[in-house]
Amino acid sequence: MIAIDTTFFAHSEAKNKKLTYSTSIFTADLLDAFVQLGAAGNFCLIVNFNHVDFFKERFPAYKIVAAKWWPVTLLYKLTRGKKTATKLIKKCGAFRKIAEKCGAKAIWFPYAMNETFVRTNLKTFATIHDIYRIHHGTQKEAAKFTEFINDKTTSLITISNYTKNDIINTTGCKKDIPVIPNSIVFDVSRQQKVPGLEQKKYILDLNAYVEKKNPMTLLKAFNLIKNKTDLNLVFCGGYKEDSIWNKMQEYIQVNQISSRIKLLFRVKDEERNWLLANAALFVTPSLFEGFGRTPVEAAICRIPVISTKETSLFEATQGLCNYVENATDEKELAELMLNIIENPQEEKQLEEIAKKLACIYKAENCAKLYILSFRSYI
Incomplete structure (x- = not known):
């Protein structure tokens, strides 16, 4: 034993x-x-x-x-x-x-x-x-x-x-x-809608509000394209560093984008599933991961995924997603986000990626x- x-x-x-x-x-x-x-x-x-x-x-x-x-x-x-x-x-x-x-x-x-x-x-x-x-x-x-x-x-x-x-x-x-x-195990069929969000009308990042997850780069990238898309940006995490949380809040207020941003904290499992299943685009700007679970989950839900190539992320996603070369360059990230929004991936391709990752994990x-x-x- x-x-x-x-x-x-x-x-x-x-x-x-x-x-x-x-x-x-x-x-x-x-x-x-x-x-x-x-x-x-x-x-x-x-x-x-x-x-x-x-x-x-x-x-x-x-x-x-x-x-x-x-x-x-x-x-x-x-x-x-x-x-x-x-x-x-x-x-x-x-x-x-x-x-x-x-x-x-x-x-x-x-x-x-x-x-x-x-x-x-x-x-x-x-x-x-x-x-x-x-x-x-x-x-x-x-x-x-x-x-x-x-x-x-x-x-x-x-x-x-x-x-x-x-x-x-x-x-x-x-x-x-x-x-x-x-x-990777989750029953995405168990869902509960998050109030105030529309299906397929948001970009999603599921990560803790900590420095190594690099949320500020995504926030700045979204600010660059906010007038070129009707998608909003949703962050959701179960843990936060006050310094990062406060920095994000300040940036949102200074740039007057509070109506386009949601900062969610410790939502129900059913709400998290709904967020994953109904996002138009998933972005993980993380700088450090021992593995990198959330982009794999999003890909299994057949959501287009943008990731960095930092640490284990390229390995965990098997090189099947979309990637930025410079994880802290908001301009590069903004350009890639807009390109995928304007040129959506085919459902068949997303389905193939989902099946492969679900089998591996x-x-x-x-x-x-x-x-x-x-x-x-x-």
């Missing part, structure tokens, strides 16, 4: 019974796929003590092991859930003991970072989504992450060849690192690759 660390799932996700972070969605898709393959009995889930009810309801096929330490559970009880302090469970050594006593032969960390990873005596697998922290974190964070990556006791898995090569070139890692892409196919990597321990 293999233990799977799911303690990185956010408290808000467990409380609201809604997954909003890409790493949680990635893990949930694989857990569901293991069930479809009849393999759930080979795994147990180590979950935060205050997430047990959520995981039992969401993943009933799995054995659930609660990660707890009495000072933390007491604090949680005394503050009526206001203070969780669950990170201390990993820091104090309680998580390691729980993992080693749960009956598993190995442990898998689906989201392996400095703050999520714990060394145990079990055979260890760790999925690395990206090494953004090494490039842009503090010197201490970078050194700790590099040390973890080169730990001889841990087998690494990456979600893209970009991340694999980045690890090798940046850290000098000599390990054999298999690449297993993220699966089918959850069961990705789950089989993980099972193959774990085969000696299940």
Whole structure:
């Protein structure tokens, strides 16, 4: 049996019974796929003590092991859930003991970072989504992450060849690192219209409001073509940096384009599906992705997609979409957007792209690759 660390799932996700972070969605898709393959009995889930009810309801096929330490559970009880302090469970050594006593032969960390990873005596697998922290974190964070990556006791898995090569070139890692892409799973038929939007009358960007997602370049590009199209621009994200959010708001007000822009935050899954299914054009101006899920989702929905070629995006979209060469050049992006709006792609071409990507990122196919990597321990 293999233990799977799911303690990185956010408290808000467990409380609201809604997954909003890409790493949680990635893990949930694989857990569901293991069930479809009849393999759930080979795994147990180590979950935060205050997430047990959520995981039992969401993943009933799995054995659930609660990660707890009495000072933390007491604090949680005394503050009526206001203070969780669950990170201390990993820091104090309680998580390691729980993992080693749960009956598993190995442990898998689906989201392996400095703050999520714990060394145990079990055979260890760790999925690395990206090494953004090494490039842009503090010197201490970078050194700790590099040390973890080169730990001889841990087998690494990456979600893209970009991340694999980045690890090798940046850290000098000599390990054999298999690449297993993220699966793409969503039932786009479950939809709820977003008030104030018309079908096929908007350009869509589904990304967090953070600097590395580069929303300002798209905003500036739209401003350049706003008088040449009747399409509006819709941003939608589940996380935001106040500095970027405020910068976007200021730009919108200064350029008097508030009637043409919508900034949506943490919409329902059904609303997100509706946004994807009914966009006229999808644009991702991102500067950094370990994988790049949202443009693939849009392409599977047969929506024309514009992407940058930064990091893993060209790989994730299989080179099947439309691309800008300079990710921060709003003039180049504006020109490409207008060209696609005025010269729409044929439905047959969009359908072929959708079928190819849906097959590549089918959850069961990705789950089989993980099972193959774990085969000696299940």
